[in-house]
Amino acid sequence: MAASTSTITGQREAELLATVPTGLLIAGSWRAAASGKTFDVEDPSTGKTLLTLADAGAEDAAAALDAAVAAQQEWARTAPRERGEILRRAFELVTARAEDFALLMTLEMGKPLTEARGEVTYGAEFLRWFSEESVRSFGRYSMSPDGKSRLLVNKKPVGPCLLITPWNFPLAMATRKIAPAVAAGCTMVLKPANLTPLTSQLFAAVMQEAGLPDGVLNVISTTTAGDTTGNLIQDPRLRKLSFTGSTEVGRRLLSDASKNVLRTSMELGGNAPFLVFEDADLDAAVEGAMAAKLRNMGEACTAANRFIVHESVAQEFGSRFAERMKAMTTGRGTEPDTKVGPLIDAKSRDKVDALVQDALSAGATAVTGGSPVDGDGYFYQPTVLTGVPEGARILAEEIFGPVAPIVTFATEEEAVRLANNTEYGLVAYVFTKDLNRGLRMGEKLETGMMGLNAGVISNAAAPFGGVKQSGLGREGGLEGIEEYLYTQYIGIADPYAS
Numbered sequence: 001m002a003a004s005t006s007t008i009t010g011q012r013e014a015e016l017l018a019t020v021p022t023g024l025l026i027a028g029s030w031r032a033a034a035s036g037k038t039f040d041v042e043d044p045s046t047g048k049t050l051l052t053l054a055d056a057g058a059e060d061a062a063a064a065l066d067a068a069v070a071a072q073q074e075w076a077r078t079a080p081r082e083r084g085e086i087l088r089r090a091f092e093l094v095t096a097r098a099e100d101f102a103l104l105m106t107l108e109m110g111k112p113l114t115e116a117r118g119e120v121t122y123g124a125e126f127l128r129w130f131s132e133e134s135v136r137s138f139g140r141y142s143m144s145p146d147g148k149s150r151l152l153v154n155k156k157p158v159g160p161c162l163l164i165t166p167w168n169f170p171l172a173m174a175t176r177k178i179a180p181a182v183a184a185g186c187t188m189v190l191k192p193a194n195l196t197p198l199t200s201q202l203f204a205a206v207m208q209e210a211g212l213p214d215g216v217l218n219v220i221s222t223t224t225a226g227d228t229t230g231n232l233i234q235d236p237r238l239r240k241l242s243f244t245g246s247t248e249v250g251r252r253l254l255s256d257a258s259k260n261v262l263r264t265s266m267e268l269g270g271n272a273p274f275l276v277f278e279d280a281d282l283d284a285a286v287e288g289a290m291a292a293k294l295r296n297m298g299e300a301c302t303a304a305n306r307f308i309v310h311e312s313v314a315q316e317f318g319s320r321f322a323e324r325m326k327a328m329t330t331g332r333g334t335e336p337d338t339k340v341g342p343l344i345d346a347k348s349r350d351k352v353d354a355l356v357q358d359a360l361s362a363g364a365t366a367v368t369g370g371s372p373v374d375g376d377g378y379f380y381q382p383t384v385l386t387g388v389p390e391g392a393r394i395l396a397e398e399i400f401g402p403v404a405p406i407v408t409f410a411t412e413e414e415a416v417r418l419a420n421n422t423e424y425g426l427v428a429y430v431f432t433k434d435l436n437r438g439l440r441m442g443e444k445l446e447t448g449m450m451g452l453n454a455g456v457i458s459n460a461a462a463p464f465g466g467v468k469q470s471g472l473g474r475e476g477g478l479e480g481i482e483e484y485l486y487t488q489y490i491g492i493a494d495p496y497a498s
């Protein structure tokens, strides 16, 4: 008897899950937590358990840092080309297993399979990009201005790093940190988010298969993030903290990191403005809005959070955008028709709804959507709100859901004021056919990144990061490896003096 599609999917899922290591990776071995504790990882579209993992505690974290410290010296001396080749092999392995990684992310995070495939391509690209960058960390040798000495400037790995990643892009947020750290010659302790640790677990196994020496990458999945990593941040052997997550947690970690004056990279929250000027190509603006809003169900730091639209085109833009949003099918990410998956958990869905209800009670109108979807999973209707008053919470906070509030402006000056009226400064999107205005916006907007007539700009070859309370440092691009290197200067006496 032929199996039904859902049985085949179920079998395929079970086979894939059986390949995911469930232990902690410490010094090259997968092991149980010292406490023997475990935790369940669930599928947000069904609420069912996918896999049970070892739950690390402070003792395991200390063992992971011991392993990273023990491996550091030899790893730093490994030839850059060899480190690059490991990354290149990892790129090939992830690419060969693209469907596995995509399905795993869909299962644990909920995003539609097509989006998960996109993340595999994006996440793998950091491995390829930094495999190429690993051989390009150059220093310099020069004569001092007075000619009396020589200046030798060298780049060295910062040393053992703690990498903390969020749940929304389970592969890309890990490779964006691990790849430059490997390229630079740093060892690592990775702590993935407890909601979506499976992709990191599988990826770590792939890094082992690619030839990464034992102890270079250690993985401690845990449900007690603060207690487990707290001592590591205070440990003088740790040299760097790279964190991606909320501004609230980032602020706390920065304060903790100040004790040992740790090097830090902080990729924090966003509140991206999406500006549509009166001369914009509205087809392109609506297309860009769909991508900037619905990518990852809106659960992205780069998600457009506020649509700031010129009053002369607001009506048309709003109704075209709402029509497209209304046509989006919500469902389990593995279903072929699904365009919008569930939110990550009940708490996130309730927060999105609270922001929407607050805006509605402040006078906004829901042109489409406006409430959670009944039934299993944590789904929310794709929503467009118009007439959102300036003081509404939804304009000040990260929505992290498929909800688009629209406000209007009359002058360029007003648009800039509204866009910059936030503590965040990660990314902005600008739609205009006037190139000068586009460039002017680049100068006036207080963000680390800007999309000009583009709704998605993430690229491994570009420096990703924010200003203001969206963070410190850059990931990707030529800048990404610098986060894992420090500059050493050696002053040399005049070689002609004797």
Ligand code: NAP
Pocket: 164, 165, 166, 167, 168, 169, 173, 191, 192, 193, 194, 195, 222, 223, 224, 225, 226, 227, 229, 230, 244, 245, 246, 247, 249, 250, 252, 253, 266, 267, 268, 269, 270, 300, 301, 302, 398, 426, 465, 466, 470, 471
């Ligand atoms: P989060 O709650 O701040 O958590 C991020 C990571 O920090 C998770 O691994 C979390 O572990 C861990 N964590 C939480 N409290 C901690 C503590 N006291 N000590 C050490 N680690 C701690 O953020 P999230 O909800 O996972 O992710 C969403 C946020 O990330 C949004 O604000 C989004 O904008 C931001 N983000 C920023 C970027 C960027 O590049 N700028 C990219 C993606 C996401 P557990 O989850 O296991 O508790």
